[in-house]
Amino acid sequence: MDVLGRRVPQARLAGGMKDFYDVVIVGGGHNGLVAATYLAQSGLSTLILEQRAHTGGAAVSERVFPGVDARLSRYSYLVSLLPDKIVADLGLALELRSRSVASYTPVRRSGRDLGLMVERPEGAATRESFRALTGSDTEYEAWTDFYGAVGTLAAAVAPTLLEPLQPAAELRSRVGNALWEDLVERPLGETIERRFADDTVRGVVATDSVIGTFAGLHDDSLIQNRCFLYHLIGNGTGEWRVPVGGMGAVTDALAAAARRAGAALVTNASVTSVEVDGVRGSVTWLGGDGERSVDCSWVLSNVAPSTLAELRGQTGVEKPEGSQLKINLLLRHLPALKSGDDPARAFAGTFHIDEDYPQLESAYQSALAGRLPAVPPSEVYCHSLTDPSILSPELIASGHHTLTVFGVHFPARLFASDNDSVRAEATRRVLAGLESYLAEPLDACIARDADGNPCIEAKTPYDIEESVGMPGGHIFHGDLQWPWATTPADAGRWGTETDTANLLRCGSGAHRGGAVSGLGGHNAAMTILTR
Template identity: 80%
Template sequence: MRDYYDAVIVGGGHNGLVAATYLARAGLSTLVLEQQPHTGGAAVSQQVFPGVDARLSRYSYLVSLLPDKVVADLGLSLDLRSRSVASYTPVHRDGRDLGLLVERPEGAATRRSFAALTGSDAEYDAWQSFYGAVGELAGVVAPTLLEPLQSAASLRRRVDAELWEELVERPLGETVERRFADDTVRGVVATDGVIGTFARLQDESLLQNRCFLYHLIGNGTGEWRVPVGGMGAVTDALLAAARTAGASVVTNAAVSSVEADGQRGSVTWMGGDGERSVDCRYVLANVAPSVLDRLRGRSVGEGPEGSQLKVNLLLSRLPRLKSGDDPRRAFAGTFHIDEEYSRLDTAYAEAAAGALPTVPPSEVYCHSLTDPTILSPSLVAAGYHTLTVFGVHFPARLFASDNEAARAESVRRVLAGLDAYLSEPLEDCIARDADGAPCVEAKTPYDIEASVGMPGGHIFHGDLQWPWLDDPSDGLSAPERWGVATDVANLMICGSGARRGGAVSGIAGHNAAQAVLEQHP
């Protein structure tokens, strides 16, 4: 191993590998240090249940924000597959069991589904009008994510003024309530504002608006696709690209300190052969900003707080629904559970008061319906399927006193929510592992922090930021203009905590690499 590198990247998650590939291809000597035995961070596929040949996307599970340009630039061998259904929401109303279906692409069945639920075409017309406008906004904003930050004023001039005010200047809840009348439809729209984000839909901070925007602008379409082979396939492709480009990647390397003075940097880590240090020109931090502060010996203070419950299941068969709809269609997209607008608000209020949501909103997706390769041929032939349940409004504070007990009760409530819409007990469909235990795994924010190092279990490493500059004078240096700056010129954020971070996107890694290349002699 060299004693000096042009760039050292702390953290071998997907953003770190993206940055490493761009830098190494440009001829910079590049070292990636990852504390885990494997790269990928939260973008991994793992065999979760003993003796069961199923590789689950254990943490992150879908891809939307990864730009096609990055995939093409790096020559990634990836198959990102579209789902046949965008979403399905089971509803029990007026003694009837219904299902609100949104096809991909939307067609006559979607319109009929809205009409059956609401009694007219008005709500679906409002849906088309709203998402048509959102699509225009996404088409403007998405290309800028791989460019130096633009000003808010320049972007506003290019989009519908009313929509900009609705999504950027006023709380998302106001927009949802004004545009839609049905509680279920309102909830399906609003849920993209609270995935992994603990905020009320009327919050004046507009944190929910930022979360909503990031969920709907990926590649200008906002489509969430399934990576064939699981999320680990994304990491495998990135790791291969980084190594082919000439980057050095070291795992089991727990970084203990980072130093940078604007001109030179130094990184120290503990590996299998003891403590080591290396000097460099640039340090790129693919860790949360609060983790970087700790590595720099700075006071961390109160860190970020994640807000979700992740439950992974393996089923011996898909359960039948009370609505009578085909479960292979219903679970093919995002399956919304108790995410009516009013229930989202009630669950937030309960969690903010320190209690687990009584009826927790959550959503489910079935990776194996779109990509059966994550299961062995024998499991596929037997009709097995994976389910991932993502519970919202589960802030870390609810698990602080007794993580294990709160986890168990949270799982019970979330699965009971799904059970309420089934015509057979979910328990009868859950597979068993080699030891006879149910194939159910749950991750609270504290579990996620312990497993993959996300402080507070925050899947975005902290509050999401608008992907533009309010004041153009803020972007003077290369790191500032690319949204990856710290207080030191040669130390940059290249992970989800960057200005345009969050989710599996590679955007922060790309932008940090561009900031380095722009100022490298």
């Protein structure tokens, strides 16, 4: 019997696959693996079809530089939104390690080089760092008040992410009108400007609203507010943790769990069409042995909504637009800083570059006008300080470290004319911004690969689309939505539904999608299992 109680044939296709599955999942990224494991654990026959040679999507670890034994988290690199409950439910062999530093921001003022250090958890050193930057405790007290309030909202929202969508009014009643108005109803820029006076502090707060989202801080659409919220609600704390073994360890653990549960995983399978009629579905793909099709009761889409529309034969589909430049580096050693701060502390958290409040706005306005930002804001993350296991013993012993740089306000439109040349110039500007805070040349720190080339890899939105199939290079598959019901019709639904009853969204394009969270996969599985 299938999930709808119908008797189905049990003949098998070549290669051991059946000719009918309860569920077929298009796309083997982390959300598809989460959905497959829950469904297979519940006894439903489940098939995942993945275009690439391995599962994981953008949540993978790869040896990027020829002849160098370093497995970098190539596209996504930290974990916050993945609920601990999913990790426990699926029995994942996974360690997520906390960082001792939340962020460090180098600052140049009145001829002095300083650094704003935010510990995790915050302590006396954080207060002193704010005082050294601003001359008083006022900004630090505003900081603690603001993030205390944000914590209230996170604690209210986080448990609902694994439940049917809650009415907005219900969540508003839990957090209070004043906080709701500050974070949900007015542009985030207004709230930041009212609560903080220092431009560096304002910028550090604002950066969570622009990672992966191209919007101004006063945008009336409030896209920036939604992005900010998703960055701060993970597991009720908003902490971003390091996956030990790299991001690939997360999806390797998920793939192992899916196989243990009995799901079938097929790679090198490029899906060409999806057909659904509300009761039955059919998925066709091209593989090493030609074209194949399989019928099913349910189809789950772990690809972007625009990709799904194309697979269904719909025309005139508009792609989303990604907005970031990703740069992966391998260093011989961490560079010394002009501020004199210990680089092992400064790079242990998120290292902010040129992200003062006016700099964020200037970069946004430049990109909006079609120009590369002259001083591009970016953030740096060093995986190997928290988890050196991604490096070979030889690289560890010789002091090597990885850096991932995330440049913000680099929409795809900037690279449309000549992706290669604009990528090179954008990379130069971002790395020059980093070097401006260093006490030594960056080039002297960068390792070389087996061919003698610098260990630098840069990815524009177009490169990301080509590499992992994210339309427009948009890391969220499109604009993030509020993680609650925004209309009465949405309340009580799982946020995975489409216009056809047996077709569900299980990826970042689901109502509560985006980032490495597993939420789309869990909620799509629950859409089926709770009917």
